[in-house]
Amino acid sequence: MTSKLPKIIRCASGSDGVHRGDEGKPRPFIRTRYRQKSAGARLCGAIKTCLAAGLIAASLASLPQAGASPLAMPERGVILTGAEKQTYIANKMQVLFRPQPNAAAQPFAAPDGWTWTHESIGGIRVEHMHSANKETNRVILQLHGGGYVLGMSDAHRLLAIRQAVRTRTADVYAVDYRLAPTHVYPAALEDAAAVYQGLLTRGVKPWNIILVGDSAGGNLALELALHLREQKIPLPSVIALASPWATLEHAENTSRTTKAAEDMVLGIGTPLYDAVKTPAYAGTLDRKDPRLSPVYADLTGLPPLLIQTGGNELFLTENQKLAEKAAADGVPVMLSIYPGMPHDFALLLPEMEESIQSIREIADFVNRCMN
Numbered sequence: 113m114t115s116k117l118p119k120i121i122r123c124a125s126g127s128d129g130v131h132r133g134d135e136g137k138p139r140p141f142i143r144t145r146y147r148q149k150s151a152g153a154r155l156c157g158a159i160k161t162c163l164a165a166g167l168i169a170a171s172l173a174s175l176p177q178a179g180a181s182p183l184a185m186p187e188r189g190v191i192l193t194g195a196e197k198q199t200y201i202a203n204k205m206q207v208l209f210r211p212q213p214n215a216a217a218q219p220f221a222a223p224d225g226w227t228w229t230h231e232s233i234g235g236i237r238v239e240h241m242h243s244a245n246k247e248t249n250r251v252i253l254q255l256h257g258g259g260y261v262l263g264m265s266d267a268h269r270l271l272a273i274r275q276a277v278r279t280r281t282a283d284v285y286a287v288d289y290r291l292a293p294t295h296v297y298p299a300a301l302e303d304a305a306a307v308y309q310g311l312l313t314r315g316v317k318p319w320n321i322i323l324v325g326d327s328a329g330g331n332l333a334l335e336l337a338l339h340l341r342e343q344k345i346p347l348p349s350v351i352a353l354a355s356p357w358a359t360l361e362h363a364e365n366t367s368r369t370t371k372a373a374e375d376m377v378l379g380i381g382t383p384l385y386d387a388v389k390t391p392a393y394a395g396t397l398d399r400k401d402p403r404l405s406p407v408y409a410d411l412t413g414l415p416p417l418l419i420q421t422g423g424n425e426l427f428l429t430e431n432q433k434l435a436e437k438a439a440a441d442g443v444p445v446m447l448s449i450y451p452g453m454p455h456d457f458a459l460l461l462p463e464m465e466e467s468i469q470s471i472r473e474i475a476d477f478v479n480r481c482m483n
Contacts, residue, residue, distance in 0.1 A: 183223035183270075185277060189465035197452050198376075204461060205376045205454075209383055220266050226273060234310030236303045237288040239264060241273055246282040249320045250482070251311065253348070254286040255304055255336070257327025257355075257456060259384050260393035261292050267459050271471075272324070274462075275352075278475035279322060285311065289332070296395030297404060304336045309345065318346035322478055327456050328393070330356025334406035337414050350481045352418045352474045355456045358430040359405035360391045366429035374424040377455040388426070407434045411441040418446050418477045420470050422453030444481075448473060 192200050222228040227242045252275060256268045264286055272284045289303035312318065325333030330353035340347050362368050372380045378388060394404055402409035407430055417438050421431040428449070435447035450457065450466045458467040 181224060183226070183273060183277065185274065186463075186468060189468040190463050191465045193452070201376050201454060201461065205382070208460065220269055223270075223273060228269070233285065233314070234306030234308075236306050236310070238307055239269070239286040239288065241269065241276070241284040241286070243276065243282045247280040248282070249317070250279060250281040250283075250322060250478075251316050251320055252276055252279070252281050252284040252322045252324055253308060253311065254284055255289070255323070255325035255329035255332045256286060257325070257329040257357075257459070258291075259357075259387040260300060260328045260332075260391065261387055263291060264288060267462075268326075271326075271459050271462070274471050275324060275474055278471050279478045281322065293392035296393055297397060298335075300332050300393070301335045301339060304332055305339055308336060308340065308348075312346070319349045319482075321348035322482075323348040323351045324353070324474075325351075325356065326354040326459055328357050330354060331358065331360075331404075331406065334358070334409075334411075334414075335403065338402075338406065338409055338411075341413050347413075347415050350416050350418070350478055351414065352420075352477065354420050354458055354470070355422065355425055355427055356419060356431060356434065357388065357427060358407040358434040360394050360399040361405055362389045362399075363429075367426055368429070371424055371426050371428055375422070375426040375454045376424070377457075377460060378426040379454075407437055411438045411443050414438065414441075414443045416444040416446075416477070416481045418448070418474060420448045420450065420458070420473065422455060422457050423449055423451035424454050426455055446477060 190200070220228060222241065225243055225245060227240075229240050229242075231238050231240050252272060254268065254272045256262075256264050258265075268286065272286060276282070276284050285307065287304050287307045289300040291300075308321075311321070323333050323337065325331070333351055333353060334356065337347060337351060372385075376382065378384055391399070397404055399405060400408055417435075419431055419435050421428055425431065432447065435445050438445040448470070450470065453461075453464075453466050457464065458470045461467055
């Protein structure tokens, strides 16, 4: 496989894919995007901490849908900087997390040229999004976020389809894995592994699989990759993570505390803050257990890894540590930090320039690793 990635990250066989600094220590390729002059404002106090998972799910469902119309794939998005950007994000999140009286959820309508069906793969319920316009044999396996307590949303479906369009992928399989608190570790991992092996049984080649995950789904994607490696099951070609929950540990003196007032999606006063501070999915396991917190795992042998995170991200520190750990373990890794952006911004703020560029970056990373 010929590498077209920057010199400090390679997918070519025979290369360790690791950047080494002057002192000889492995380093990931780190790119900071859209640098701005100021960190911006804090979240206004309108978002209530008592919102339940059902409210969050309803809020996600209220995001703009495709509505059986052409998929919006703008070349440019909303471009803002500094305090103006933070005010825009705060207003968007206040609307998203505010209860909508008499708002009836509408069934998802796939964009023109796409179908949306439910299937059982490996005995697990899966959502299958398919395009008749097949350019490659690539397949996206999507593991959605939501703190392990929320299921699939229309926002996740549209995000996956946009990623598929950019990566020239005609099939997306999204795993409806079991959720906490009813189902704790390893329930979600078992479901994801069953679907992955089911795809292989169907004839999907592992080198054609793009594994994507956001937030808790990013945690699950890493869990899955480590499980596959341990079971000697062929790994996917590439892993793309958005704001991955790299450790279930809530450590002091990290972005978990320093960004708690800046992250308008997961920070203090937001609906999921308590869910990530005291994760139900952990069950009785220590939250630093590598099975739950891949930042503490041996990542040797994993496929090329793209990590995208926000500069105001609650998980920023652990995302940086994850990239450093992956590089130290010989994994080709790229970390992109989008200044001023909160957790999972491409999912929740798809109209912003940073979100549009993040999808382009995934496509670029995938194309360089899979061509």
